[in-house]
Amino acid sequence: MAPGTRPLIQLRDVWKVYHLGDVEVRALRGISLDIQAGEFVAIVGASGSGKSTCMNLIGCLDQPTRGTYRLGDVDVAALSANERAAIRNRRIGFVFQNFNLLGRTTALENVALPMIYAGVPFWKQRRRARELLAAVGLRGRERHLPSQLSGGQQQRVAIARALANGPSLLLADEPTGNLDSQSSIEIMDLFVRLRRERHVTIILVTHEPHIAEYTRRVVTFRDGRIVSDLPRAASRHTLEIVRG
Amino acid sequence: MNLIWMSVVTALRALRRNVLRSALTMLGVIIGVAAVVTMVSIGRGANAAVQQEIQSLGNNLVMIIPGATTVSGVHTSSGSAGSLTVADATAITKECPAVSEVAWAKRQVVQVVYGSQNWATPAQGVPPSYLSVREWPLSAGRFFDHRDDASANPVAVLGQTVVDQLFTPGEDPLGATIRVKNVPFEVIGVLARKGQTAWGQDQDDVVLIPFLTAERRVLGTQILGTVDMIVAAAATADVLPKVEPQIRALLRERHRIPSGQDDDFTVRDLNEIAEASKNASAVMMNLLLSVASVSLLVGGIGIMNIMLVSVTERTREIGVRLAVGARTGHILLQFLVEATALSLVGGAVGIVLGFAATRLIAYLAQWPTLLSAPAAAGAFLVAGAIGIFFGFYPARRAARLDPIAALRYE
Numbered sequence: 001m002a003p004g005t006r007p008l009i010q011l012r013d014v015w016k017v018y019h020l021g022d023v024e025v026r027a028l029r030g031i032s033l034d035i036q037a038g039e040f041v042a043i044v045g046a047s048g049s050g051k052s053t054c055m056n057l058i059g060c061l062d063q064p065t066r067g068t069y070r071l072g073d074v075d076v077a078a079l080s081a082n083e084r085a086a087i088r089n090r091r092i093g094f095v096f097q098n099f100n101l102l103g104r105t106t107a108l109e110n111v112a113l114p115m116i117y118a119g120v121p122f123w124k125q126r127r128r129a130r131e132l133l134a135a136v137g138l139r140g141r142e143r144h145l146p147s148q149l150s151g152g153q154q155q156r157v158a159i160a161r162a163l164a165n166g167p168s169l170l171l172a173d174e175p176t177g178n179l180d181s182q183s184s185i186e187i188m189d190l191f192v193r194l195r196r197e198r199h200v201t202i203i204l205v206t207h208e209p210h211i212a213e214y215t216r217r218v219v220t221f222r223d224g225r226i227v228s229d230l231p232r233a234a235s236r237h238t239l240e241i242v243r244g
Numbered sequence: 245m246n247l248i249w250m251s252v253v254t255a256l257r258a259l260r261r262n263v264l265r266s267a268l269t270m271l272g273v274i275i276g277v278a279a280v281v282t283m284v285s286i287g288r289g290a291n292a293a294v295q296q297e298i299q300s301l302g303n304n305l306v307m308i309i310p311g312a313t314t315v316s317g318v319h320t321s322s323g324s325a326g327s328l329t330v331a332d333a334t335a336i337t338k339e340c341p342a343v344s345e346v347a348w349a350k351r352q353v354v355q356v357v358y359g360s361q362n363w364a365t366p367a368q369g370v371p372p373s374y375l376s377v378r379e380w381p382l383s384a385g386r387f388f389d390h391r392d393d394a395s396a397n398p399v400a401v402l403g404q405t406v407v408d409q410l411f412t413p414g415e416d417p418l419g420a421t422i423r424v425k426n427v428p429f430e431v432i433g434v435l436a437r438k439g440q441t442a443w444g445q446d447q448d449d450v451v452l453i454p455f456l457t458a459e460r461r462v463l464g465t466q467i468l469g470t471v472d473m474i475v476a477a478a479a480t481a482d483v484l485p486k487v488e489p490q491i492r493a494l495l496r497e498r499h500r501i502p503s504g505q506d507d508d509f510t511v512r513d514l515n516e517i518a519e520a521s522k523n524a525s526a527v528m529m530n531l532l533l534s535v536a537s538v539s540l541l542v543g544g545i546g547i548m549n550i551m552l553v554s555v556t557e558r559t560r561e562i563g564v565r566l567a568v569g570a571r572t573g574h575i576l577l578q579f580l581v582e583a584t585a586l587s588l589v590g591g592a593v594g595i596v597l598g599f600a601a602t603r604l605i606a607y608l609a610q611w612p613t614l615l616s617a618p619a620a621a622g623a624f625l626v627a628g629a630i631g632i633f634f635g636f637y638p639a640r641r642a643a644r645l646d647p648i649a650a651l652r653y654e
Contacts, residue, residue: 061647082571089569100564104257114568116250
């Protein structure tokens with residue numbers, strides 16, 4: 001990245017505090033993180049380390065208790081729920097561990113879903129959903145229901161859906177967590193290819209070191225703080241610490 | 245547009261997913277709408293029958309019949325007293341300002357013969373004013389006039405039933421000679437068909453002859469000028485309530501009835517009878533409609549209940565939709581459409597069922613019914629409104645879900 005370019009994601013001293021009854025849970029304790037457009041970042045950490053909370057904030061599903069989050073040139077903390085919905089719709093794509101496809105809805109309609117909320121005309125939805133399914137290698141499966149597809153295929157549908165409105169940011173939360181190793185490799189290859197071809201920024205949460213291997217940068221969370229933020233080559237050691 | 249279409253498709257899919265549950269949910273609305281449609285049809289049918297009855301008797305009529313005689317304390321039947329006369333009738337025309345026209349009748353069941361056919365029918369001796377008072381048109385020929393009446397001409401005007409009984413189809417009764425109690429009469433006119441009264445009497449089964457002819461030649465009389473019935477038409481509908489007291493006062497005076505003693509005649513306001521039966525059916529209809537609306541209300545609560553269940557079941561789906569960019573309004577719309585679809589489908593089924601029930605009742609009970617498109621449309625719209633009203637709370641709950649919690653929901 002050229003110096004002076006504003007990062008795509010800019011978190012500054014972000015806190016997230018929950019109140020569970022009388023107990024105060026400090027999920028994030030002053031996170032600062034910059035991610036440039038086009039980066040491929042892995043977020044790792046034990047469960048409860050705050051990585052999921054951080055992903056929810058980056059994905060505009062939640063808002064920080066304190067601190068600032070800028071996505072591009074937008075101050076997310078100042079947005080209403082509907083404005084955040086619009087950002088999720090057009091600028092962010094989500095990929096979940098359990099796919100989260102609509103069960104009685106065909107692959108094509110699942111992919112079209114974000115476009116419906118974006119107000120894309122019907123015929124354009126269809127055409128683009130077809131193109132996206134072809135791009136993730138599911139040509140000919142448009143009319144299949146999720147139950148008729150394998151786990152890896154379902155995750156491909158979910159990735160196609162995440163790309164529906166041409167977002168600049170893809171957030172994947174344990175995308176290979178429910179997949180066998182062969183499917184995991186295929187899905188990760190797909191992410192690598194999408195980043196190269198479509199120039200999307202990809203952030204993925206994982207606790208599997210060999211998945212983090214695919215990325216260029218590994219950010220490690222522990223107890224609501226970032227404990228390391230290293231390029232991939234230097235991250236192996238950290239990963240082993242996490243695993244151990 | 246797109247969004248509404250998707251909502252409708254999603255809604256119908258959700259309904260189809262669990263047909264039995266959807267059907268049971270809709271049952272309240274179905275019963276409510278069917279009840280409304282059926283009740284209104286029956287009520288309108290009853291009203292139309294009453295209306296027709298009023299029309300067939302003639303508008304704004306008051307009927308006066310002689311009272312019962314009392315001989316040594318024994319009452320005979322009403323109408324047997326022979327206390328009303330033609331003079332009473334003409335006096336009513338002259339002295340009751342609220343009355344515009346008066347007719348009277350002398351009535352007896354007689355044997356009527358034409359060729360080899362014969363038929364027993366009430367012969368009525370009436371003045372020429374009878375048809376205009378009863379608002380009864382002719383279908384052929386002419387009615388007898390004052391000359392016929394004054395000279396007691398043997399001319400007759402037949403009701404349709406009598407024509408059907410005496411003449412072969414296609415035969416022209418005009419000019420034919422029939423025998424009434426063995427007296428030859430020339431048929432000069434045929435009455436238009438009037439149908440039955442509400443109590444099942446065939447009004448077309450009648451032979452009308454001039455009053456004097458009846459009195460002098462056919463029916464005979466003990467006292468000249470007595471009549472079996474006087475019919476008075478009110479000048480306008482507004483003065484109808486005044487007609488009865490005016491006639492009563494006049495007749496009591498003419499019959500020299502001391503105050504405190506009963507009338508020797510009966511005055512019946514035909515509209516009043518009709519009005520009473522109309523009111524009775526209206527009361528009944530309102531009663532049943534309120535029961536129907538309770539059913540609609542219960543149906544609405546059923547819809548709310550099942551929508552709440554549906555929102556809980558589909559929490560994850562809502563989470564996914566929110567994550568991919570659905571706004572609260574989108575989710576609200578989706579579940580509102582779903583609740584409304586439930587109630588509208590229920591309403592449509594209810595209308596079909598209501599029409600079927602109406603037909604069945606009309607067939608089995610032989611009640612007059614009249615299907616009402618506005619009532620069906622109204623019930624349908626009310627059903628839709630109920631869907632929106634009772635669907636709003638569950639829909640709002642769905643729309644207010646926190647996306648993170650909804651996505652994690654198991």
